[in-house]
Amino acid sequence: MSSPLLKTLIDRFEAAGFARVDVPILQPAEPFLDVMGEDLRQRMFLTLDAEGRELCLRPDFTIPTALLHLAGGEAGRAASYSYAGPVFRHGANGGEVTQVGVESFGRSDRLAAETEVLGLALEAAAALGLRAPQIRLGDRALVEAAVNAVEAPASLRRRIKREIAFGGTLDCLATKADGDAEHAGLFAALEAAGPEAARGVIEDVLSLAGITAVGGRTPAEIAERFIERSAARSAVVSPAQRQALKSFLAIDAPAPQASARIRELLGASAAADAFDQRIAAFSAAGLPVDAMRFSAGTGQGLDYYDGLVFELARPGGGEPLGGGGRYDGLLKALGAKQPAPAVGFALWLDRFEETAR
CATH class of the missing domain: 1.10.110 (Hydrophobic Seed Protein)
Structure with a gap:
């Protein structure tokens, strides 16, 4: 990917108020091991320093940027950052790929923050040659509501959430x-x-x-x-509850029409209201809501997402070229006293290069 194009993207992010940051390539491993999903844990490049402390090559920018934010003052203060550079994961294009993206912390205007971040992601994708991507939406808060409706021990509900987040099955619900x-x-x-x-x-x-x-x-x-x-x-979940959860996870519909099915299965809930408000905010901002598709199973394979999740892909589908979402619990997981609003995205530039070929 050409340096001038990367500079153009970063300049655009900075103009929108996302300050450019650089974080070290070599990172302490513990924060990543604590909060990243199982799949990414297994793909990290790990090593030890002379004192035996575990280090890693940064596998993403979100956690180092969050740690930088925490080091700079009150966790809940509003601040936005942008970045571009290599990340390192086993099996990813020889182990090293370039990411570009943004992170926004502390904004209480949640819908406006989500709308701006998704808009910037679409703008960056267009600059990289993908002007009409497939936009997949998910919502971890809706998944949370659906799973919490299941009458089962809290431990089993946590296990179900992990299975869903990482593309597993619900076989753990079927029988003892x-x-x-x-x-x-x-x-x-x-x-x-x-x-x-x-x-x-x-x-x-x-x-x-x-x-x-x-x-x-x-x-x-x-x-x-x-x-x-x-x-x-x-623990055994009743057939009716098992079927209700499976029906929710099977939702895959144009985003503007998904609400009716969500409410049919979950009833009135704060999560369903928030979904409707989000789609309305996207529409009011001129984002292409008719090109957005809600799939209850859409996720990033990262433990720290807890609300909106989105993925951008080629019009014909395939692996995500980038994605992002909301992760309000991340700063607390990294040591802050309280959760703080957070939302961001990253694009995988090697995948855009493959699209261009």
């Missing part, structure tokens, strides 16, 4: 789990001990074995997964 027969004794012991005692036992065992992380998961996370699987073994 029997795929862990070889660990039946362990699970029975965990259930008898109770969640808190079970968590302590697992963490102690891992510590005694000298295990500090497995696949990017900390001992606490590993313990939590065991406890969730243990609780899920004895």
Whole structure:
């Protein structure tokens, strides 16, 4: 991708109030391991420094930019940033690809912020040669509402949300789990001990074995997964609730028409109201809402998204060329005292180059 074009994009972002930032390529690994999704954890380039601290080549810009924002003052203050440069992930075009994008923190005018960010993403895509992309919308808040309506232990609901976020199935809802027969004794012991005692036992065992992380998961996370699987073994979701959730996840319709189906399945809810308000704001700003398609399963494979999610793709479909969304919980996950509004996007420039060929 030519430097002049990258400069043109960054100049446009800066003119819109998104200050250019540069963050180091070598980053502490812990923040990424804490908040990124399972897929991206497994694709990170990890190493150790002389003191044994785990480092990584930055796999994205959002987390380093969020950390820079936190280091600069009050987390909830309004500030917007832009960036361009390489990120590093196993299996991605030889391991190194160029991203360009923006992040906006602290804006209380949520709809205006989402509208501006999506508008900038579409403008940047047009500058890169994609003037009429396919626009896929999702909404983690709607998924949250649909899953929370299921009568099941909180641990099972968390497991369902992860399955949905990363393209899994809902087989964990069908029957009592029997795929862990070889660990039946362990699970029975965990259930008898109770969640808190079970968590302590697992963490102690891992510590005694000298295990500090497995696949990017900390001992606490590993313990939590065991406890969730243990609780899920004895939980059964009714066929009616299972079908209602599957029907919601099957929604795939033009965004302006999706609302009726959402309300049919979820009823009146704050998340449904917010969806309608978002589409109205996009339309009022002149964004191409008729080209937008809502799919309940659309997601970024990142744990930190918690509201709007969008993807831009070629008109014929295929893998996303870029995407973004809302992640109000990220700053708190990285150490802030309170959540703060946050929304942004990134485009993968190598994928645009493939489109141009």
